[in-house]
Amino acid sequence: MHDQKQLRQEIIAKTIEYYQVRFAQTEFIPGKSKVNYAGRVFDELEMVNAVEASLDFWLTEGRFSEEFAEKIADFLGVDNVLLTNSGSSANLLAFSALTSSKLGDKRLKAGDEVISVAAGFPATVTPIIQYGLIPVFVDVDIHTYNIDIEQAERAITDKTRCIFIAHTLGNPFNLDAIMKLANKHNLWVIEDNCDAFGSRYDGKYTGTFGHLATISFYPAHHITTGEGGAIITNDSQLAKLVRAFRDWGRDCYCMGGENNTCGKRFSQQFGNLPFGYDHKYVYSEIGYNLKMTDIQAAIGSAQMDKLEEFCDRRRANFKKHYTIFSKYPQYFSLPSATENSDPAWFAFIVTVKSEAPFTRDGVTRHLNSKLIETRNLFAGNMTKQPAFVNKNWRIADKLDVTDQIMNNTFFLGTYPGLTDDMFEYERKIVDEFVISYTV
């Protein structure tokens, strides 16, 4: 008869063996293997953690959630990390927190305006609409793909209360200018840091400048938990609000399985409830249930130990793409890192110039036919998406660059799973394609 410790050790040993047999060896065959734009990169440590968490069978937030959140907090040097079930949920929760009546006059209310961009992912904008506020779309810069600061300043009115934008594909937006604007006009700033975990601006990690920031752990991102995300903030009141919105709106901050960590569970007065009503069941916000599971966090904790290496490889892969495409400056407009930044690139973004003898769709069709995966810059111009057509938003000025991106821009992956063989294959395919138009 085995005891549980021995059984556990055997299961872990078999897990490592399984990883070696199932996942460790991958062979790239040019023209037959896919060059994905993204993918999960892991080894036996993630699988061991996932199995450990499964054997714990704690399931909801537990020891791995604590460990994962702590590693993120230490990495970024922030006070509060709230784990959630996706980056999109993180955006929703960050925004929801700012609608709380506990913020008094500073709370966001229906009808207020929020500065954002249309060239991005919908999850940055949908919470604004869901809460009845008005996104004000500002155009972006074609080199950094980030918000046009001058246009953003002109877009601010007496109704503007918040700036909610993403660091596009890992390239930090001009945080210096945005924070100055926010301070000048007393605006909230939410950094959608989902594509930029590990990017730096002025020597500091993105996600540590705004009042709130979000991270995504979807497999395409810098680290993964499958589905998953996090909200980060140094503001203790906002952290409390995010936690409340995440956990059904409840006032209590005990984790699953914990009770009375505040020591005042039965001795407080809330709302019109009788004195001493169980704090665990006091609801101070109209909230959701968007928590992460401990199995996800276990994977995330192992991934965190690889984040710096992953970011370095993303930076290196960006340079490799750059070498391939920079041979054709007459056809391709290539991305620039925002001044004073060091992006951990989510992707390598390319805009096909109008003078090129081919179109964006021509290039991407060709690359995809050769099994090199590409993506458009998400929603292109959000205002033209069916879900947004009849919604209440405002275009600040013109969205000329946004339209150009919708029509002429695509990106390739920079994820750490890309190999030199893949880049050599990409170089050959791109060269062949361009040459076919020029001879």
Next chain:
Amino acid sequence: MAIVKKYQVTIVAIENKIEGVYTLSFSSEKGFKYSPGQFLHLAIDPEFDGSGQWPESRCFSMQSSPSEEYVRITYAIKGDFTRQMEKTLKVGSEVWLKLPYGELFEQEHKKVRTVFIAGGTGVTPFLSLFTHSSFTEYTNPVLYAGFRDKTMNLYQDELETAKKINRNLIVNIIYQNEAGMIDIEKILTDNQTDCSFFISGPPVMIKLFKQSLIEKGVPASNVSTDDWE
């Protein structure tokens, strides 16, 4: 409030100047992060190795300032858990802490003529603030601290430090054997009802003083207490 973390700590000092009252200092390799007035959970279960479910623990106010290297708590023997602490904890013992918790001084309050009322070891969360640089933000703060007798006042050094950090701090020490209990009526006479009041000490004292302050016209939102069930 900083993220709650588990710390495996080593006890680097134990002071036991009075029978049944101990001051413990803890060190941790990873460095503590907390705010003045917060509290911690202490677990002494020898089976706990940092994984699995958090074991039985007790709350203690942090007496140290967040800028200090070690976290310090003072406890009095009051039940089985603290008796077990007295029996098992030695210099060099390793125990687990989970912190920070609480928001005593993060709640909205006035920083002009703030009134701090403490009974016995209840003064410890106040010392955490008084010995921290943020204490300079308070204008003319006043402390009323009651002890059974002079021997029970273990905090004179920290109060001297506090007076150096905020030279306008008014310290009123009341020794029960000489002057009787802290007189809440007198405190109200000395201070306006629109001041912010903090009360920390035995549960009965907290309940009674809070009730008295509110009955005498202090808005409930101006009274904060450091108490646990």
